[in-house]
Amino acid sequence: MxxxxxxxxxxxxxxxxxxxxxxxxxxxxxxxxxxxxxxxxxxxxxxxxxxxxxxxxxxxxxxxxxxxxxxxxxxxxxxxxxxxxxxxxxxxxxxxxxxxxxxxxxxxxxxxxxxxxxxxxxxxxxxxxxxxxxxxxxxxADDNAVLGGLLTGAPEMMKVARTIERVANTGASVVLLGASGTGKELLARGLHDASDRAGGRFVAINCAAIPETLLEAELFGHEKGAFTGAVKTTEGKIEQAHGGTLFLDEVGDIPLPLQVKLLRFLQERQIERLGGRSPIDVDTRIVCATHQDLEAMIAQGGFREDLYYRLAEIVVRIPSLAERAGDATLLAKVFLKRFAAEMNPAIKGFAADALAAIDGWGWPGNVRELENRVKRAVIMADGKMIGAEDLDLEAAGDDEEMPLNLKRAREQADRKVIRHALARSEGNISHAAKLLGISRPTLYDLLKQYDLQS
Structure with a gap:
């Protein structure tokens, strides 16, 4: 049978x-x-x-x-x-x-x-x-995935992804600058996966989450007996990432004395564990991220200029979610499908007021805030459709400052509305045209005019 x-x-x-x-x-x-x-x-x-x-x-x-x-x-x-x-x-x-x-x-x-x-x-x-x-x-939804797992339909973020793909195999040190929740670790992992180091380990460490007294041992490791409680020899994160990539999140929180030791590693490609006497050769690529203004920290004496130029051979600025028109709706639908399947299969989608609220919200917490709000809404919602109230959002007006030039203001508004319509319709041109109240040929012309075609 x-x-x-x-x-x-x-x-x-x-x-x-x-x-x-x-x-x-x-x-x-x-x-x-x-x-x-x-x-x-x-x-x-x-x-x-x-x-x-x-x-x-x-x-x-x-x-x-x-x-x-x-x-x-x-x-x-x-x-x-x-x-x-x-x-x-x-x-x-x-x-x-x-x-x-x-x-x-x-x-x-x-x-x-x-x-x-x-x-x-x-x-x-x-x-x-x-x-x-x-x-x-x-x-x-996967068709909007770039650089491994990054989901986006926004040209601003596509440009970031293409930049990272171009530098992936160069071996250059990369600094990712962006607010909390914009996906810096996801991009760093994508860089690693796109590089010739993909067969090695990707090791991540949040420098702001570890006390200064422990951060040196975490990065460089220690020998047995190096300090009280060091009962065995332990490799640090730099050594663990040998042949791969080390991602230093919130690199601006590394204290100055430890910055000196990190600079020495970048210059000599050797480390010494705490309590050790022999240098160890390590082949590890460093990728950093921070939400802080490192150049301002240099001016104030909080970050070493020579270390900055070693780390920042390539600087990539990551736009906030609010700057990625249409991505909030795209990502919200992906998160809803994932969380509904895991936690509440009765949820079928977003109500119209929820989509309007998602479009209008400023997302100060970026993608992480969006993910958390959708997850909470899926768990707590009573009906089959998630509303703005479930997301704890109210539809917001567009308070973004517009340019004074009327032609530029219209172009900016057109771009934003078209992106939102494409996100709402999940890339379906006919549906997007209906949402916009225009014909398909007109929408195609606008996509070409504003260079919004992927």
Whole structure:
């Protein structure tokens, strides 16, 4: 027998009818259950796309209460399941209630095997179509992925990604400048993966999260007995990344004495562990990131100028999420799909007020703030659509300062609105044109005029 037959869960307490149904579906792998517990256990274990459910289950075989309880539980656990409900009790009322509770279809007993078979196979086809649509939607999101896992449709961020790809194999030291939550570590990992060091380790350390007294040992390692508690020799992060890449996040927080030792490593490509006497050759590429103004810190004596020029052979400035028009909506939809699948499958999407709020919000916490808000909304939302209130956002007006030149102001506004429409429509030109109230040819002309085509 073929091993890839679709599964059909039959929830029926009549053993004779259960056997009859089982033999009627030779092209399905049949899973049977006779009560709520066995039905839900089968649902969890086998994840059948289609379920036939008799509403008259024990302990209420002459009523419908237990059957509806099973239906509610299935919809809560796996809302994409196609449930076909059967009953001989108060059929019209039961049918309406079953559909209202999420059932795919309803049939009245006694069972007509052929008619039920048509319903079952139609339900399976619909389940497959919906599953394929979800896969295509996720693939569409992946089409916006650049540099490994970075998702963007904004030209500003595409430019950053292309810059990093160009310098990946040069061996140059790179400094990523950007606010908290803009994706600096993601870009650093993308640089590593795009380089000829991809076979080596990518090691990350947040210099602001480690006390000054421990940071030197974390970076350079220590020999056994170097200090109280050093019970064994330990490699530091620089040594661990030999042959790969070390990402120093918040490099501006490295204290001055340790900056000297880091500069010496960059010049000589050798380290000495704490308590050690022999230099160790290390081939590690350094990539740094910070939200601080390092040049201002140099002027104030807080950062060494010679170290800065060793680290900052290439400086890449990362735009904030607010500067990446359309990306907030794009990313929000991706986060929603991920978190809904993991935590709340009943969530289907964003309501119109939520999309307007996402477009209008300034996102001071950037992508990290967006991700956290969507995650919280998915967990806490009561309905199927997430609203602005679930995100704890209110639709905001555009307070961004516009240029005084009327032509430039219009061009700036056009660019922003077109990007938002493309993000809302997930790149579908026809849908975006409808949102904008223009024809497809006009939108194509504008995309070409404003160089918004990818």
């Amino acid at each position: 073929p091993q890839d037959r679709p599964k059909l869960l039959i929830v029926e307490d009549d053993e004779g009818l259960q056997a009859q149904l089982k033999w009627a579906y030779e092209d399905f792998e049949i899973v049977s259950a006779h009560d709520r517990d066995s039905a839900l256990a089968a649902l969890r274990a086998d994840i059948p796309p289609v379920v036939t459910l008799d509403l008259g289950l024990p302990p209420d075989p002459d009523g419908v209460s237990e059957g509806f309880a099973v239906l509610d539980a299935i919809m809560a656990l796996k809302p994409d399941t196609k449930v076909i409900v059967a009953s001989g009790h108060g059929a019209p009322e039961s049918a309406l209630e079953a559909i209202a509770r999420g059932a795919y279809d309803f049939y009245r007993k006694p069972v007509d095997i052929d008619a039920l078979g048509l319903i079952v196979r139609r339900a399976l086809n619909l389940h497959r179509i919906e599953a394929e649509n979800r896969r295509l939607a996720l693939r569409a």
